[in-house]
Amino acid sequence: MVRRTGRRPGNPDTRESILSAARGAFAEKGFDGASIRAIATSAGVDPALVHHYFGSKDKLFLASMNSPIDPVDIIVEATAGERDEIGARFVRAFLQMWDGPRGSAAVALLRSVVGTEWTAKLFREFILTQILRRAVPRLDLDPAEAHLRVTLAGSHLVGLALARYVIKVEPLASAPPETLVAAIGPTLQRYLTEELPGVFPQV
Amino acid sequence: MVRRTGRRPGNPDTRESILSAARGAFAEKGFDGASIRAIATSAGVDPALVHHYFGSKDKLFLASMNSPIDPVDIIVEATAGERDEIGARFVRAFLQMWDGPRGSAAVALLRSVVGTEWTAKLFREFILTQILRRAVPRLDLDPAEAHLRVTLAGSHLVGLALARYVIKVEPLASAPPETLVAAIGPTLQRYLTEELPGVFPQV
Structure with missing residues (x-):
């Protein structure tokens, strides 16, 4: 399988479980109240991995909403x-x-x-x-x-x-x-x- | 039980089954293609009863959509x-x-x-x-x-x-x-x- 460059690295299951945890956290606590650390814990991954996959909290939020645009x-x-x-x-x-x-x-x-x-x-x-x-x-x-x-x-x-x-x-x-x-x-x-x-x- | 005047006469089950049949007919065939007769048949009532309950096809349509306004x-x-x-x-x-x-x-x-x-x-x-x-x-x-x-x-x-x-x-x-x-x-x-x-x- 050919790996696409850059944008969606790593295990798709991990990525999906981070997004799912993020969706829940953002909806429950709002953008400001939801922390990358808590999202990582809820997804069972290291916070560094969240940053690695999504960059910023803004980008994680856009991805968790499936927003087609920034x-x-x-x-x-x-x-x-x-x-x-x-x-x-x-x-x-x-x-x-x-x-x-x-x-x-x-x-x-x-x-x-x-x-x-x-x-x-x-x-x-x-x-x-x-x-x-x-x-x-x-x-x-x-x-x-x-x-x-x-x-x-x-x-x-x-x-x-x-x-x-x-x-x-x-x-x-x-x-x-x-x-x-x-x-x-x-x-x-x-x-x-x-x-x-x-x-x-x-x- | 006190009967309200005019607007919603008759058996509520009958009324609901007409609305349900109307919703299906309007969605499937469109407003023009759906006939009062076919809606009545599908609801198992006489077409005259549909007219009696709802007046016009326009009013039946508004009621079937639960439209709060005309x-x-x-x-x-x-x-x-x-x-x-x-x-x-x-x-x-x-x-x-x-x-x-x-x-x-x-x-x-x-x-x-x-x-x-x-x-x-x-x-x-x-x-x-x-x-x-x-x-x-x-x-x-x-x-x-x-x-x-x-x-x-x-x-x-x-x-x-x-x-x-x-x-x-x-x-x-x-x-x-x-x-x-x-x-x-x-x-x-x-x-x-x-x-x-x-x-x-x-x-």
């Missing part, structure tokens, strides 16, 4: 151009992920999230620690406004994913990506960077 | 004022439904929709027949644009419901309704009634 990647892509194109770039990067090879994993994740209270809690931790805490600072927003701005944008994108890829509502399901960029891009632009009277106190 | 009601409310307030009125009516006594049924519906391919299919039929076919004509939109406009708005609202009521992401989950009306109202206004360059061909 949200930081999408934000890096969205912020790589002009600031007044951030909305369009966001929608485009998001659709590319769902339309690409990682799309089916994303559908599975979204289905599982909504299915039970348990996974909803995990997803809440995902949004808080991976999106709001790690990714959002890169958007360079007013900290007092950043979380509401980003969750407004995020709620729209999650609804789009649900309608287009899970429920498959037409004509949304078959609309060309650039049509959706033209429709939804300005919305995200407004949520992220424009004045929102009635939402935040006016200066 | 989408026509929300559209009637949203269109009851000025046309340039339709976005704000939509968001307000939507939040009132989710924040009200019917909210928990709505959460249950949304969870079940995403859970399996089977219920996703039922929900697709719900959107097509109950929202696009029955409710949308009341919005008085260009028929060539109506379905994309409404599904854009709808995808945002479903995402909001998922984030606020199912996943409970802060600060969205605790935001006052009027904050969300101020944030999201203009988006729906644009999707429903304004020009959308790059989405529809310009006249």
Whole structure:
């Protein structure tokens, strides 16, 4: 058997038992409360092995959720151009992920999230620690406004994913990506960077 | 035992077996393909009894999905004022439904929709027949644009419901309704009634 390079070393059973222990710990104690040490103990392995397999706690969390993306990647892509194109770039990067090879994993994740209270809690931790805490600072927003701005944008994108890829509502399901960029891009632009009277106190 | 008036007459077992037969028929054959007659036969009752219990096929469908609302009601409310307030009125009516006594049924519906391919299919039929076919004509939109406009708005609202009521992401989950009306109202206004360059061909 040919071994693939780097990414998934070691015994697949060990890897799976670490992921299973991580899922339980993150759901029960939250991201901050779950320690690599306790996860390792629960999986019956040495903590060094957890670091060796997954690198950081963030990466272990993303792997335990089967997340097809690291949200930081999408934000890096969205912020790589002009600031007044951030909305369009966001929608485009998001659709590319769902339309690409990682799309089916994303559908599975979204289905599982909504299915039970348990996974909803995990997803809440995902949004808080991976999106709001790690990714959002890169958007360079007013900290007092950043979380509401980003969750407004995020709620729209999650609804789009649900309608287009899970429920498959037409004509949304078959609309060309650039049509959706033209429709939804300005919305995200407004949520992220424009004045929102009635939402935040006016200066 | 005191009988409630009108709404749920007859034997609860009969009612439940009609609903169960309806769910199966709507999922398998779609709204148009499922006949009251076939549903009655499958439930072992007379078709007249189905009409007696549920009124129309639309109402039977809403009941079989445990839909907490009739989408026509929300559209009637949203269109009851000025046309340039339709976005704000939509968001307000939507939040009132989710924040009200019917909210928990709505959460249950949304969870079940995403859970399996089977219920996703039922929900697709719900959107097509109950929202696009029955409710949308009341919005008085260009028929060539109506379905994309409404599904854009709808995808945002479903995402909001998922984030606020199912996943409970802060600060969205605790935001006052009027904050969300101020944030999201203009988006729906644009999707429903304004020009959308790059989405529809310009006249």
